[in-house]
Amino acid sequence: MLALLTQMGVRAEVSGQAMTLDGSCVDQPVAPYELVKTMRASILVLGPLVARLGEARVSLPGGCTIGARPVEQHIKGLQLMGAQVELEHGYINARIKQGTRLKGSRIIFDMITVTGTENLLMAATLAEGETVLENAAREPEVADLAHLLVAMGAKIDGIGTDQLTIQGVDRLHGARHQVIPDRIEAGTFLCAVAAAGGDIMLRNIEPMLLDVVLNKLCEAGVRIESGSNWIRATMNQRPSAVSFRTSEYPAFPTDMQAQFMALNCIAVGAAQIIETIFENRFMHVQELNRLGANIMADGNTAFVTGVEHLSGARVMATDLRASASLAIAGLVAEGETLIERIYHLDRGYDQMEQKLSALGAREETYDL
Ligand SMILES: CC(=O)N[C@H]1[C@@H](OP(=O)(O)OP(=O)(O)OC[C@H]2O[C@@H](n3ccc(=O)[nH]c3=O)[C@H](O)[C@@H]2O)O[C@H](CO)[C@@H](O)[C@@H]1O
Numbered sequence: 030m031l032a033l034l035t036q037m038g039v040r041a042e043v044s045g046q047a048m049t050l051d052g053s054c055v056d057q058p059v060a061p062y063e064l065v066k067t068m069r070a071s072i073l074v075l076g077p078l079v080a081r082l083g084e085a086r087v088s089l090p091g092g093c094t095i096g097a098r099p100v101e102q103h104i105k106g107l108q109l110m111g112a113q114v115e116l117e118h119g120y121i122n123a124r125i126k127q128g129t130r131l132k133g134s135r136i137i138f139d140m141i142t143v144t145g146t147e148n149l150l151m152a153a154t155l156a157e158g159e160t161v162l163e164n165a166a167r168e169p170e171v172a173d174l175a176h177l178l179v180a181m182g183a184k185i186d187g188i189g190t191d192q193l194t195i196q197g198v199d200r201l202h203g204a205r206h207q208v209i210p211d212r213i214e215a216g217t218f219l220c221a222v223a224a225a226g227g228d229i230m231l232r233n234i235e236p237m238l239l240d241v242v243l244n245k246l247c248e249a250g251v252r253i254e255s256g257s258n259w260i261r262a263t264m265n266q267r268p269s270a271v272s273f274r275t276s277e278y279p280a281f282p283t284d285m286q287a288q289f290m291a292l293n294c295i296a297v298g299a300a301q302i303i304e305t306i307f308e309n310r311f312m313h314v315q316e317l318n319r320l321g322a323n324i325m326a327d328g329n330t331a332f333v334t335g336v337e338h339l340s341g342a343r344v345m346a347t348d349l350r351a352s353a354s355l356a357i358a359g360l361v362a363e364g365e366t367l368i369e370r371i372y373h374l375d376r377g378y379d380q381m382e383q384k385l386s387a388l389g390a391r392e393e394t395y396d397l
């Protein structure tokens with residue numbers, strides 16, 4: 030909805046005055062992962078479609094412009110399984126010989142790729158014989174997909190590890206599956222409370238999904254309590270600065286980098302942030318600096334020196350998590366913050382403005 034309104038010229042406004050979020054009695058059900066994220070998904074139907082129908086044509090994937098985001102690992106894997114793959118006018122065409130199936134293969138990824146693992150995992154479930162995926166991604170979302178496939182009749186060993194062994198089956202059947210909660214949405218709300226102060230109760234979230242994030246929040250001074258499917262965070266002081274390096278799961282997720290940078294902007298002390306997954310994921314730095322932050326970026330490293338106050342300004346969202354970091358900084362900043370191109374946020378958050386409002390934030394979307 031917000032995306033549609035934005036296309037019609039609507040902008041979102043976040044305003045605050047050293048605001049605190051007090052949501053101790055407000056339930057925040059965390060949205061299922063990927064329910065609202067679609068643009069990057071085109072590549073994910075390539076493998077399963079070729080496996081099922083023998084040919085497929087999909088556009089090169091979109092997604093946030095945080096780096097080149099190549100997909101040659103997906104293509105290499107499908108070729109090893111016997112598919113012919115061509116690039117044509119921004120589309121990927123893949124096919125196998127009529128009357129044949131993809132062939133099980135041993136595929137060693139050159140680097141850890143989440144969507145690459147997911148794509149070839151799905152394709153392998155319907156291939157002929159055994160496929161072994163080595164150096165596979167271990168993100169919980171990959172394991173969740175594997176559990177769904179198993180419920181649909183696939184044969185997969187090594188779920189949750191970096192080596193997945195798949196015995197191809199002739200067909201899959203329907204199944205019922207509960208998608209895991211979105212750990213990045215949960216982490217974003219926790220960061221908002223860590224930065225602005227206050228109290229939040231998140232339900233329908235397994236703390237284990239957020240291990241490293243919760244550790245960093247504790248290091249920042251947040252009080253964390255948790256049960257099997259809930260997390261409560263309380264913060265009543267300025268956060269302490271926390272340094273980190275993004276990396277593949279189970280290390281610190283790249284999708285939480287921008288939100289922790291916002292937290293560091295108003296922290297006591299200084300932090301070093303190293304981004305190792307994407308080469309262009311610091312676009313929020315100059316926008317946070319517009320709000321009075323003190324950040325210097327040099328290559329894949331950002332140095333953040335915490336300041337006591339941020340002050341509202343007009344800023345521009347450049348991608349999904351950059352938008353979230355600006356929303357967090359806007360809550361903390363004194364005065365009004367106007368975030369342009371907020372439509373990026375809608376691709377990964379369901380009704381963030383309503384959820385923040387429920388916590389006591391003053392946030393509006395309005396027609397200009
Ligand atoms: C490992 C990792 O943290 N992946 C993140 C990545 O997943 P996403 O699946 O979008 O990206 P990948 O995991 O495939 O990419 C990881 C790295 O490998 C490189 N690469 C990937 C595939 C390929 O064929 N060639 C290639 O060079 C990418 O450029 C990137 O530097 O973005 C998502 C959205 O931000 C995050 O949720 C994922 O956590």
Ligand SMILES: C=C(OP(=O)(O)O)C(=O)O
Pocket residue numbers: 066068069091092093095284349350377
């Ligand atoms: C960059 C992200 O998503 P996508 O891969 O869909 O661009 C993200 O979730 O932070």
